[in-house]
Every structure is written in structure tokens, then in C-alpha cells.
């Protein structure tokens with residue numbers, strides 16, 4: 001009997017995630033039975049699946065406790081619940097930095113101008129967010145601190161980073177790993193406009209195109225991926241790499257690649273921009289995880 005796999009999404013994800021049709025049809029061509037489902041659909045028999053793969057659960061950011069509770073309840077989930085719990089809060093960037101990996105310099109919850117990172121422009125974002133919601137770019141330190149205070153008052157953890165100017169020209173480079181192997185890289189354009197403040201309606205996909213990463217980008221992304229099993233609390237050190245991972249790199253003012261985001265929860269895999277070899281590796285990795 002063919003293995004039964006669910007690609008797990010959300011109401012909106014099922015309608016507009018451009019990865020889903022490509023991901024599903026490639027698996028079906030390989031003989032797997034594929035369901036496209038919402039994580040909050042009470043009628044799904046999670047225990048009856050050989051594998052459930054989190055894909056576009058884009059509403060988790062404002063339903064995080066519910067989402068993580070659901071993840072705990074699914075017997076064969078990738079990425080598994082402990083990875084999701086660790087990864088859905090950007091405070092995990094502290095763990096990466098603590099392991100000696102290059103991360104965009106970040107100050108957590110500053111209350112006065114003297115605590116802001118040394119920069120002429122700042123990005124403020126909540127530690128639990130996706131799609132650049134509640135995120136903004138500021139040139140006025142008082143405005144940046146005001147945004148931090150708003151997030152803090154709402155019980156959220158605020159992060160402040162220098163706005164890295166290279167993003168305006170070079171964008172960010174998404175490094176995709178499937179089944180522990182690097183498969184492809186995609187360049188994403190800048191998302192935050194100077195002066196626009198907080199917006200909730202950004203098209204977080206931006207403009208996308210396939211790129212060849214530099215050896216330095218390859219090395220940093222691989223080092224981050226390799227560090228994950230030892231950093232996730234309650235995962236057994238040295239165990240298998242995540243089924244899917246996206247590491248977003250930007251270039252710092254010294255020209256070095258640094259980590260902007262490590263996405264082990266619901267990264268867009270940019271399959272419409274991916275080479276056929278990447279889709280083939282997706283099938284290989286998912287098939288292996290059903291066994």
C-alpha cells in the first residue's frame with residue numbers, strides 16, 4: 001500500500017501557497033497518497049497518516065500555543081514539535097549566536113537610546129511573527145523605541161537590529177535544505193520601505209529569483225543547519241537534520257553573510273523558482289521520512 005502523507009497548511013495557505021501544487025504532484029508522481037489539509041481541521045485522522053509535513057501554517061504566529069499543542073498531538077510530524085517550539089520564537093537566534101554562528105546583531109527589548117545597536121537606521125520586530133507583520137524600519141531612535149514600547153506593552157518580546165543597507169540592493173538570500181541537503185538558493189528583494197512605519201499588508205514574497213550562492217554563503221548556511229540538532233531543547237543531539245530548512249542570509253557592513261532568519265516551521269520553499277533537482281530531493285526526503 002502506498003504511504004499516506006499530509007501536507008499541512010492553513011485556510012489561506014491552501015488557497016495561495018504556490019509550493020503546494022508542485023510539492024503534492026511530485027509526491028503523487030512518486031506513488032505516495034497525498035492529502036492537503038489545514039492544521040486546525042478537526043476531521044483529519046492524524047494518527048492514520050504515515051507522515052504529516054508542516055508547510056504553510058501561516059496563522060501560527062497569533063495562535064502559537066494552540067499550534068504547538070496540535071503539533072505535540074500528531075504522532076509523525078515533520079518538522080517535529082520540539083523543533084517547532086524552538087523555532088517559532090526568534091529568541092532562538094540567541095542560541096545560534098551563542099554557538100558562534102554569525103547572526104544579525106540584535107538587541108532585545110531596549111528601553112533607552114543608549115541601548116540601541118550602533119546604526120543610523122533600525123529594524124524593530126516582535127520575536128514571534130512571520131510575513132514581516134508588526135515589523136518596521138526607523139531612522140528616528142525615538143520612533144524605534146516607541147515601537148519597542150508598544151510591543152512590550154502588548155506582552156511581546158521586541159528585537160532591534162541595525163537596518164543592513166545591503167538589503168536595499170542585494171536583498172536577502174534564502175538557502176534551502178531538504179532532507180539535510182542543500183538544494184537551491186533564491187534571492188528575495190527588500191520588503192521594508194524607509195518612512196512607511198508598521199504595515200500589516202506587505203506582500204512578504206517580494207520579488208524572487210534563483211541565484212547561485214557564494215562559497216561563504218554555502219559555508220555559513222551549512223554550519224547553521226549542522227548546529228540545529230544540538231540546539232533544539234529535548235531533541236537528541238546528533239539526530240537527523242530537519243526535513244526542511246530555510247536559512248535567510250543577508251550581508252553585513254563588512255561584507256560577510258549573516259543569518260537574518262532560520263525557518264524550520266513553515267518556510268516557503270520557493271519551489272516555482274527551484275530547479276528540478278530540488279523537487280526530486282523533496283520527493284526523496286519526504287519518502288524516506290515516511291519509513
Ligand SMILES: Nc1ncnc2c1ncn2[C@@H]1O[C@H](COP(=O)(O)OP(=O)(O)O)[C@@H](O)[C@H]1O
Pocket residue numbers: 104123125129130131132133135161162163164165167172189190191192248260261
Ligand atoms: N536587520 C535587517 N536589515 C534589513 N532588512 C531587514 C532586517 N530585518 C528584517 N528586514 C526586512 O524585513 C523582512 C522581515 O523580517 P524577518 O526577520 O525575515 O522576519 P519574518 O520574515 O519572520 O517576518 C525581511 O525579509 C527583510 O526584508
Ligand SMILES: [Mg+2]
Pocket residue numbers: 131248261
Ligand atoms: Mg523573513
